[in-house]
Amino acid sequence: MIPVQGFSGQRVGVLGLGRSGLATARALTAGGATPVVWDDSPEARAKAEAEGFTPEDLRRDNVLTTLACVVTSPGIPHLYPAPHPVLLRAMQLGVPLDNDIGLFFRSLGQQDWAAYDTAPRVVAITGSNGKSTTTALIAHILAESGREVQMAGNIGRGVLDIDPPGDGGVVVLELSSYQTDLARALTPDVAVFTNLSPDHLDRHHGMGGYFAAKRRLFAEGGPDRAVVGVDETEGWFLADQLAMGPMDDRVIRVSSGQKLETFGWSVFARKGFLSEWRKGRQIASADLRDIAGLPGAHNHQNAAAAWAAARALGLGPRDIEAALHSFAGLPHRSQLIRTLNGVRFVNDSKATNTDSAAQALRAFPRIRWIAGGMGKEGGISSLAPDLGNIRKAYLIGHSARDFALQLGATPQEICETMDRAVTRAAAEAEPGDVVLLAPAAASFDQYPNFEKRGEHFAALVAALPDP
Template sequence: MIPVSGFDDLNVAVLGMGRSGLAAARALRAGGAVPLAWDDGAEGRVRAEAEGIALRDLTRPGAFDDIACLVVSPGIPHLYPAPNPVIRAALEAGVPVDNDIGLFFRSLATDGFADHDTPPRVIAVTGSNGKSTTSALIHHCLQAAGVPAQLAGNIGRGVLDIDPPGDGAVVVLELSSYQTDLARALTPDIAVFTNLSPDHLDRHGGMGGYFAAKRRLFAEGGPDRAVIGVDEAEGLFLAGQMAEAPGDPRVIRVSVARKLAGPGWNVHARKGFLAETRKGKQIGSIDLRGIPGLPGTHNHQNACAAYAALRALNLAPRAIEAGLRSFAGLAHRSQTVATRAGVTFVNDSKATNVDSAAQALRAFPRIRWIAGGLGKEGGIAALAPDLGAVVKAYLIGHSARDFALQLGVIPHEICETLDAAVAAAAAEAEPGDTVLLAPAAASFDQFPDFEKRGEAFIAAVAALDAR
């Protein structure tokens, strides 16, 4: 646990008693604060009481009269589409609002850090797509190279639940826009921006607000190194803002769309080959083709971003390559779950928007595509250029019929349920086909989250052998 500093004997309100809220309350208490918990749901309040955390109804008048700070769980809106009433009450009372990420950064550098020969460092990864795989890949490569590392944030453990890092250790954080948007402290040693595509726009008031939330990771604390994907206009702009000169080595530009040139520090991948250049000279390369845990261009982008972050830590290219080759992939992200009679079954349940689904659709030659769920604005119309490898689509969930109308001449079948879609796709698949779950939709119509949807896919594939 990372005890939260700076609130000795002060009352700190915590709104939302999910994973991050409970961890924040525990860490506040460990650091000498008095956490006062509230959750709009009765179950959350029961969880708090079970851990001996006092409750306070933050909806009542005067609830913030003696509160030093309000700590908010990431899923609770603080500005758009409308502030949660409790957050608004705190702001009207002049009470600062923070989240567990802000508490982590303000509390990590304690007096004990002076005793380390090599102070612990933090790599923070954000972006629209690939940030989970990139974070997990960095963590895996560090461990494979013998570097003590912990993975936390939006993946793995809650950020305040991790152990205090020791000498030479690295903390790898995956951070969503919900987390970066509100944190009052953001001071990673290395910050990574993978890419940007429309997502969570209602929460951020549009694309500009969404980019601004991501940009805070770089603008607030000024990381020692910034690894930035420059294949979108926003990333190119961000790299330009962070660099003081054309060859500024503090910025490492990453691309899978083109070969990067110039005097700066660049990492790019073309046709499956990763190359690192500095001052116009190539100083490292890796053949990414055939690495089973990193299929497709989107995973090559993840590999480039991870490679750049690890090089910023002075990890040798050969050590990074060994880590990339031993990476098994991340659950629910282009995860190969079975090969049956020459047919490969791939679980990409995390592909909850059209951009992430497009990356998966580009990665395989003959696809029987399982899609659908709770569709987002625009449906799958934007995927039209990426459907060339789709032999047939098997549609599920709330948006199945809407998606069917947007498929045009692509053969499709409305299956309603995931089990039915897996059975139908498996029955029609031929050797060399890939049965791909890449829903391009949220899961909440039939499953509590994308993980449960992915687990259901894996179970349905396993059940095929019992038939």
């Protein structure tokens, strides 16, 4: 646990008592503060009481005015589409707002760091797609290289739940826009921006607000090294804002598909080969084509970002390349479940929007595509250029018929359920085909989350009879 510093002897509100809220309450207690906890759900309040915390109604002014700060969970809106009433009233009363990420950065440094040979470091990753894979890949590279590493944030443990890092330890954080938008302290040593595509726009009042939330990770704390994906205009803009010129190697530009040979430091992947360039010359390279855990150009972008972050931490190219080959990938992200009679079954349930689905569709030939769920605004019309590899689509969930209309002449079948989609795709697949779950939609019509959707797909595939 990371005890929260700076609030000893003070009352601190905690709004939202899920995983991060309860972890925050514990860490506040460890740091000498008194957590004042509240959740709109009676069940969540009861769970907090079972841990020994006493809920107090934060909707009351006479409670809010006693607080030094209100710490809110990331899922609770503080601005758009409308702030939670407790947070709005806290702002009107002048009570500062923060989240567990802000508390983590203000509390991480410990007195015993002075005795360390190498101070611990923090790598923080944000972006629209690829955050989890990039985070896990960086942690994997560090672990394979013998470094002490902990993974936290949106993946792994809650940030305040981790152990204080030891001599030379590294903390690798995946941070969503919900987390970066509100944190009052953001001071990573290495910050990574993967890419940007439309998502969570209601929460950020459009693309400008969404990008601004991501940009805070770089603007607020000034990382020693910034790894910036430049495959979108926003990435070029961010890199330009951070660098003093093209040869400023504090900014490492990364790409999948573009040559970046004219900058102080860059890492890019083209046609399956990764190249690292510094000051006009190539200094390292790696062949990514046969790495099973990193299929497709989108994963090659993740590999380039992870390579750059690892190099910024002082790791050598040979150690990084070896670790790339032993990376198994993450569940629900281009995850190979099984090969049956020459047919690969791939679970990319995390592809909840069209941009991430497009990356999956580009990664494989001869696809039998399982798609559908709670479709997002615009449906799948933007995927029209990426349908060429699809042999047939098997459509499920609430948006199945809407998706069918947008697929046009692409062969398709409305299956409604995952069970029928897997059965039909497996029956029709031929050797060399890939049965790909890449829904391009949220899961909430049939599953509580994308993980459960992917687990159901994997279970159905595992149950298919051997030939």
